[in-house]
Amino acid sequence: MKSKCKALESAFTQDFSERTSGPYTFKETTHDTVARFIEWTYRGDYTEDELTPIEVPQLEQPDPKSPQSEPPSIENKALQPHTLLCHLRVYIFSDTYLVTELKDLAFEKFTAVVINMGKPKKLDEQLAVIDCLSLAFSKLPLHDKLPGWLAQYAAWCLDNLRLQTKFHELVQAFPSLSYRMMDALNPANEAPWNIKSPKYRVPSYDARTSFEENDY
Numbered sequence: 721m722k723s724k725c726k727a728l729e730s731a732f733t734q735d736f737s738e739r740t741s742g743p744y745t746f747k748e749t750t751h752d753t754v755a756r757f758i759e760w761t762y763r764g765d766y767t768e769d770e771l772t773p774i775e776v777p778q779l780e781q782p783d784p785k786s787p788q789s790e791p792p793s794i795e796n797k798a799l800q801p802h803t804l805l806c807h808l809r810v811y812i813f814s815d816t817y818l819v820t821e822l823k824d825l826a827f828e829k830f831t832a833v834v835i836n837m838g839k840p841k842k843l844d845e846q847l848a849v850i851d852c853l854s855l856a857f858s859k860l861p862l863h864d865k866l867p868g869w870l871a872q873y874a875a876w877c878l879d880n881l882r883l884q885t886k887f888h889e890l891v892q893a894f895p896s897l898s899y900r901m902m903d904a905l906n907p908a909n910e911a912p913w914n915i916k917s918p919k920y921r922v923p924s925y926d927a928r929t930s931f932e933e934n935d936y
Contacts, residue, residue, distance in 0.1 A: 731765075782885060802851075804833055815860060847886065853870055856870050867900065868900055
């Protein structure tokens with residue numbers, strides 16, 4: 721395994737604590753990702769999670785017999801894990817620990833899922849893409865090829881992603897994403913004086929936490 725990972729090999733051959741203590745701790749990653757790394761070292765490939773459809777929150781019905789019943793609460797459902805996030809985490813792990821072969825494999829697997837999906841028309845797909853954009857732009861260096869690839873993809877499917885409030889929050893949190901998207905975006909089709917009303921409205925709810933209708 722040490723021959724597959726330069727960082728791990730250095731930890732046991734150079735003057736690091738792992739050389740004397742024995743165990744090595746992979747930080748800032750998940751147990752599943754480490755398991756996939758170990759699997760890859762032995763068989764040259766790794767298993768993946770399936771894209772999990774979003775679970776629509778179920779509203780709890782108030783007790784009609786109790787006049788002081790609270791309004792229906794909404795149970796939050798997380799979308800993770802899903803296929804794209806699985807490959808992206810392996811990619812980030814490989815970049816951190818300088819495992820070039822695994823990084824190339826994760827890039828191929830990640831982009832193959834995106835290509836097969838095309839534009840994210842379904843809610844679960846849109847949220848999965850937003851998850852990956854957030855993780856990539858927070859964990860990978862901007863000169864890495866994947867953030868640029870994802871920015872191009874986000875620009876291509878902007879009509880789908882901008883329907884989600886989380887995407888607008890993401891652009892605010894990571895201006896570098898909008899900067900990279902500008903390389904691929906086209907001018908508006910109409911001048912403002914020719915437009916009577918916006919073609920779309922940003923939803924005033926978070927798709928993960930609220931399905932209530934609110935006034936715009």
